């Protein structure tokens with residue numbers, strides 16, 4: 001499963017990228033706003049930092065304007081994936097932008113039907129939002145499993161980019177289901193390393209090493 005980092009914070013991307021943990025980056029208008037930076041400038045910097053796809057989202061809502069914004073974003077770098085919302089206009093924009101050779105990430109997906117439409121529109125990635133379904137006491141991971149089944153039934157090449165990931169558990173469950181990509185905030189990726197038995201076991205090892213005066217010099 002590919003790891004994308006869901007942030008526009010350069011330092012956080014750098015830290016994980018230096019560890020080889022970054023296969024791509026996703027941003028959206030809220031993450032760009034949080035960065036406090038100009039979208040074209042910060043997106044360019046991210047594209048120079050990582051080799052994999054970097055999703056940058058349009059803010060227009062009408063197809064022609066989305067296409068125009070998407071073309072501007074695509075000009076930033078080779079590894080740009082233009083992000084469009086899963087609306088009828090977004091699907092139209094997806095169709096045109098992918099026909100022109102751009103990567104397109106169709107976002108704000110909440111149902112298998114929406115994912116089917118995105119695949120038919122030629123989407124490179126589909127972004128089903130797990131956390132926001134969980135917020136409604138629905139099971140967001142069920143959506144990932146449903147889309148995996150539908151795409152595998154018909155051999156769709158659109159990659160499932162699991163998004164709105166809130167926990168390390170979401171990451172492992174997405175990997176078990178077979179999501180192609182999971183995009184998560186830096187702290188969630190880091191939390192994947194945590195386990196209480198690891199901490200307990202390490203403390204015991206270090207205590208024994210001290211007692212036995214083990215030194216590696």
Ligand code: G3P
Nearest residue numbers: 006026131132163164165
């Ligand atoms: O990539 C989408 C993600 O940023 C949304 O996450 O936690 O706001 O649902 P969240």
